[in-house]
Amino acid sequence: MNSQLFHQIDPLLPYQNTEDAKKFLQASYRSLALSNAEEAAYHNCARFIYSLEHGSVFLRQSAQSPLSIQPVLIFYGLSHYIKACLLTVDPAYPATVHVLAHGLSTRKRKKQNYSFLKDEVRTQRNGLFGHFSEKMFHMEHLEGFKLNMNDLLMQIPEVAHxxxxxxxxxxxxxxxxxxxxxxxxxxxxxxxxxxxxxxxxxxxxxxxxxxxxxxxxxxxxxxxxxxxxxxxxxxxxxxxxxxxxxxxRKTPEAFYPELLVYYTLLYNLSMIARYETEWWYELLKHAPGKEFSLIKQFLHISQYKIPLLIEQFLDKGRS
CATH class of the missing domain: 3.30.1360 (Gyrase A; domain 2)
Incomplete structure (x- = not known):
């Protein structure tokens, strides 16, 4: 599909009106055998719509922003989209403060000769990553896993070339x-x-x-x-x-749903953009190694593909 067309089409717009959103949530909750499906749908309808809208705002803004801050905007856009998805399978979200953290951790200070492709993030016991992995994709026991950036990027087909x-x-x-x-x-x-x-x-x-x-x-x-x-x-x-x-490749990352791959990569890139500005701007201004091309292409494709992945998840809830 022509990339300009993605700017004109919002695949999530059908969910962003009260009547359809409420019907969709009611159907989702009935499939969960929730006794108060209608009441829960009424209660969560506005949050669901606003989370989708807020995610779209972040992603649209990222497309108009400098590359230096795109990881932060795209990551928060994805986070809001995921929170909307969680409301379809977890009506009480967020039930506790434990699910509000990112759910991942990264090395705060980068070593000399740092390489993004060799970097890793670690999954945590609590937080959004583990919660949406379990509730949306029925993946459990992800605490303490190390996820490698090169292995994750190799799961994005649009950067394979x-x-x-x-x-x-x-x-x-x-x-x-x-x-x-x-x-x-x-x-x-x-x-x-x-x-x-x-x-x-x-x-x-x-x-x-x-x-x-x-x-x-x-x-x-x-x-x-x-x-x-x-x-x-x-x-x-x-x-x-x-x-x-x-x-x-048969690495663990190969079997992760694509939204988990995007969330992990964007989490790390957003942390780098916020806290490792010297390395980040060296990369952006001088493009010293192969990482620049991979990161730039990944951020570019994220703006278009993330809404499609969210639509795909929500569409499964309608079937």
Whole structure:
């Protein structure tokens, strides 16, 4: 899709009126078997709408702002979007102050010769990251994990061409859709994962809770069965190429929902933009290494893709 078109279309606008938002929340709460679904929808309707609107304001402002402050604006835009999503699955949010923190931590002082790609953030017991991971994606026990920035960026298909240019490394295989639930994938993935076909099928089935299985191989291609309309990670949709891709890396980050990947990367970049201004401006003014191209492209694509990922989550709630 043309990038200018993204500025003209707000995929979340249908949710931002009282009548439709209230109906949507009521349906969401009834699916949770909430006894007071109508009352809860009435109570949360305004917060839901305003959270979406506030997220949109931050993202629109980021597109008009200098690159130096874009990470902060995009991160807070995403945070407000996530809070709106949480209201659809957790009517009492925020029930305690423990869910209000970011849920991630990073090294406050960067070492000499700091490299963003080698940097890591650690997941925390409390905070927004763990809470929305559990409530929105049913992921638990994420406390204490270290997440690497290079591994996370390699899960963004729209920056894959930069990795390919810089290191002749292709992070993804393209998926060829055969039918609504069947995809073909190059058999080279067996070498990437260093697994036999049966082992890979078991591995993917376990990692995706049965949402991806390998039926068989066919003419140097693997046949993937995906029962859901939207394939889960490690499948990623590239909005620039308008195509599904499959991660060639089997790191833990490859199996994270894309919103978790964006939240983690933007958290770290926003912290750097706020507290590591010397390194940040050196990067922006002199573009000394390959990190500049990757970060700039990631921030650019974030402004367009985040609303689509939020819409995708909300749309699942309507089905």
């Amino acid at each position: 930069i990795f390919s240019f810089q290191a002749a490394e292709r992070p993804f295989h393209s998926l060829q859709q055969v039918s609504s639930s069947v995809y073909h994938l190059p058999a080279q993935l067996l070498d990437d994962y260093q697994m036999t076909e049966n082992r890979l099928s078991d591995f993917l089935e376990q990692k995706t809770n049965g949402k991806i299985t390998i039926e068989t191989s066919h003419k140097n291609k693997l046949v993937l069965k995906v029962p859901d309309e939207t394939p889960p990670a490690p499948c990623r949709f590239d909005i620039a190429a308008n195509q599904w891709f499959f991660s060639r």
